Amino acid sequence: MDTSLEDFLTRHHIHEVECVIPDMTGIARGKILPRDLFLASGEMRIPKSVLLNTVNGQQPDNGPFVGDTDPDMVCKPDGATVRIVPWAAEPVAVVIHDCEEWDGRMVQLSPRAVLRRVLALYERQGWKPVVAPEMEFYLVARQQNPHEPLQPPLGRTGKPEVGRQSYSIDAVNDFDPFFMELSAFCAQHRLGVETLIHEAGPGQMEINFTHGDPLELADRVFLFKRAVRETALRHGVFATFMAKPMEGEPGSAMHIHQSISDADGHNIFSRPDGTASELFHYFIGGLQTYIPQVMPMFAPYVNSYRRLAPYMSAPINVRWGYDNRTCGIRVPKSGPANRRVENRVPGVDANPYLAMAATLACGWLGMRDHLQPSDPTEDSAWNVSHELPRHLEDAIEVMRVCEPMKDVLGDTFVDAFCAVKELEYATYNRVISSWEREHLLLLV
Numbered sequence: 001m002d003t004s005l006e007d008f009l010t011r012h013h014i015h016e017v018e019c020v021i022p023d024m025t026g027i028a029r030g031k032i033l034p035r036d037l038f039l040a041s042g043e044m045r046i047p048k049s050v051l052l053n054t055v056n057g058q059q060p061d062n063g064p065f066v067g068d069t070d071p072d073m074v075c076k077p078d079g080a081t082v083r084i085v086p087w088a089a090e091p092v093a094v095v096i097h098d099c100e101e102w103d104g105r106m107v108q109l110s111p112r113a114v115l116r117r118v119l120a121l122y123e124r125q126g127w128k129p130v131v132a133p134e135m136e137f138y139l140v141a142r143q144q145n146p147h148e149p150l151q152p153p154l155g156r157t158g159k160p161e162v163g164r165q166s167y168s169i170d171a172v173n174d175f176d177p178f179f180m181e182l183s184a185f186c187a188q189h190r191l192g193v194e195t196l197i198h199e200a201g202p203g204q205m206e207i208n209f210t211h212g213d214p215l216e217l218a219d220r221v222f223l224f225k226r227a228v229r230e231t232a233l234r235h236g237v238f239a240t241f242m243a244k245p246m247e248g249e250p251g252s253a254m255h256i257h258q259s260i261s262d263a264d265g266h267n268i269f270s271r272p273d274g275t276a277s278e279l280f281h282y283f284i285g286g287l288q289t290y291i292p293q294v295m296p297m298f299a300p301y302v303n304s305y306r307r308l309a310p311y312m313s314a315p316i317n318v319r320w321g322y323d324n325r326t327c328g329i330r331v332p333k334s335g336p337a338n339r340r341v342e343n344r345v346p347g348v349d350a351n352p353y354l355a356m357a358a359t360l361a362c363g364w365l366g367m368r369d370h371l372q373p374s375d376p377t378e379d380s381a382w383n384v385s386h387e388l389p390r391h392l393e394d395a396i397e398v399m400r401v402c403e404p405m406k407d408v409l410g411d412t413f414v415d416a417f418c419a420v421k422e423l424e425y426a427t428y429n430r431v432i433s434s435w436e437r438e439h440l441l442l443l444v
Contacts (some may be wrong), residue, residue, distance in 0.1 A: 002079035009035055012084060015434035018094040019044045022111050022222050024302070024420050025055045026351035030075070030097065043353060044075040044097055051099070051109040052420055055301070056427060060419040065109060065412060073107050074100045081219050087230045096219055108412040109128055111353035115215055117410060118357045121364050126263045129360050130340075133221055136252035137173060137228060137346050138245050138435040139203040140238045147434065150245050153237040154203035161202035172198045172205070178235040185227050191220045200313065201249040211257065214356045221254070221352035243299065243347035244306035251307025251314050252348040256359050257332070259340040270336035278370075284341060285373040286366015287329050287359070288318045291345055292388050293402040295395035296421050297358035298346040302392050302428050306348055310382055315344050317384040321377040328388075331376075345388070354417075361408045395420050 017038040020030040029050050034039070048066040052059045062070070075097035085092040099107035106113035122129055138178035141151045141160070152160035155174030171177065179196065186193040195208040199283070205225070209217060225241055232239035244251040259281070260268045269280035291298070299305055307314045315328035320341075322331050330342040343365070346355045365371070399405065400418045 002077070005077060005079040005082055005095070005303065006039055008079075008082050009039070012091055012093065012095045014091050016090075016092045018085060018092060019039050019075065019077065019097055020094060020098055020158065021051070021097050022351065022353060023051050023053050024109070024351060024354070025053065026110060026111070026222065026225070026353070027053070027055070028226060029053070043077075045072040046075060047071070048073040048099075048107060048109065049112075051107070051416055052416060054420055055429070056423045056424070058423055058427065060416075060423045065416040065419070074102060075186060076100055079105075080216075083189050083223065086185040086258070087227075087234065090414060094223070096222070107259055108410045109416050111351055111357070112215070112218075114409055114413055115218060115353045115357040117272065118361050118364065118408060119214060121408070122260065122360070128261045130211050130259050131214045131217050131356060131360075132257040132340075132350065133217060133356075134206055134208045134240075134253070134255040134257075135221065135224065136199055136206045136254070138201060138240050138242075138252060139178070139205065139232060140240055140245065142236065142238055144417050149247065150240070156418075172196060175235075178231060178237070181234065182228065182231045184225070185231055189223060189227055191224050191227065193224070199250065199252075201246065201252075204250065204252065214360065215353075216264070218352040219354050241348045243304040243349045250312055251309075253307070253344060254346045254348040254350055254352070256343045256346060256353060256356060257340050258343065258363065259338070260363075266381060267339055269339040269341075274336040276339065279367050280339065280341075281373050282367045282370055283363040284320050284329060284331075285371030285442045286364065286369075287341065288320065288366075288373055290362035290365055290402070290405065291318050291328065291343070291359075294358045294362065294405055295345075295389050295397050296392065296399050296417065297354045298343075298350055298419060299388075299392070300347075300350055300354075302425065304347045304349055305389075305391055305395075308345075308388060308390075315381070315388075317381050317387045318339055318345075318378040319381040319384060319387075320373060321381070322338070324377055324381065326381040327377050329352060340418065357409065363404060365404055365408065392421065392425050 014035050017033050020028040023029050047060040052062050077095045077097050081096035083094055085094050100108035139153050141153045192210040193207050194210050197206040199206045228239045262268050271277050286374055308316050317328050319327040320329035321327045323333050328345050343359045396418050406414045
């Protein structure tokens with residue numbers, strides 16, 4: 001056991017440890033162990049097939065991916081991830097684990113391993129990706145009937161929000177008790193939260209993270225989602241990371257800013273004279289080429305594609321432009337040292353490990369294969385026809401046959417991930433919607 005991990009548990013008088021791994025949906029799975037048992041065991045063993053759970057708790061035929069005997073995997077704690085669980089009634093810690101085979105190899109199905117695999121490609125070139133995610137989410141009133149539309153919560157005025165409240169300070173202050181406690185939890189949880197913004201939808205918020213290492217940021221986003229949901233429950237509301245929770249309202253994104261540093265800390269997207277480098281353009285070319293081919297990693301559910309609609313501040317294209325928010329790929333204004341690319345396609349419902357792995361994989365393939373981007377879009381791209389798959393079913397089929405991505409992400413992972421998404425889609429497709437009952441019941 002890592003001695004620094006043991007010291008942390010002792011110093012904070014920890015009674016229990018939440019041993020967690022992220023599955024393919026980004027849900028925390030694992031065990032809660034007494035402190036002494038956690039220290040004595042040094043690892044957690046759970047079935048490898050747990051990684052294949054769909055969002056509604058099913059599994060595809062897992063034999064081809066884990067073997068016919070449904071074996072265990074060995075989960076090793078990553079001491080760098082240990083944190084206090086600030087909302088727990090007594091001292092509790094959480095530790096994210098890495099999933100290993102019995103011979104010490106990383107389990108290819110693990111989202112954390114997929115991101116590590118992509119980062120290793122950069123490391124072999126002496127490069128270090130730097131990312132900064134922006135997380136949008138909604139606060140909504142509690143409701144128990146899933147057939148009823150979600151409603152905005154009541155703030156201090158006792159009334160729900162109406163109209164557009166983008167960047168409104170007063171609209172944020174309407175939920176001061178929630179945000180004050182969330183801010184305290186994020187500080188205790190060491191999440192590096194930077195900025196709070198009210199977005200366009202009623203009860204829709206955005207929180208930005210400080211930039212840093214992609215694996216560390218994925219860990220922080222993974223823990224942040226849980227912290228937001230827990231805090232919301234304590235304040236009598238729900239927090240949702242659905243991509244499109246309300247009809248007619250904007251969806252919620254996870255925009256990912258990304259740049260690459262060399263061994264000396266210089267941004268490889270800029271030349272010494274401050275102009276954009278060839279690698280910068282190749283990176284964009286990779287995003288334009290491959291974003292449409294890994295859409296299930298950016299838009300993993302049927303609901304995700306409801307967000308990607310014209311004129312709703314969500315891209316349906318892979319155009320790029322300077323400070324152009326109508327494009328799927330935006331280059332913010334910055335100096336040479338901070339030159340970066342913003343991928344605006346991912347929804348906030350995406351697994352953060354897989355979304356970051358996918359966007360960096362797209363850029364990597366662009367730089368490896370010298371893929372040239374289009375010319376930058378200087379006017380609005382909202383009128384551009386769909387350049388992305390329109391439905392989850394189509395996106396799965398495209399991803400399944402993308403050989404370059406299989407090489408980067410791993411054949412086993414791509415096949416298993418597509419099987420999980422396909423099962424989720426099949427489950428959804430059996431549901432009879434209210435639209436069908438309203439328009440077909442008595443008219444056809």
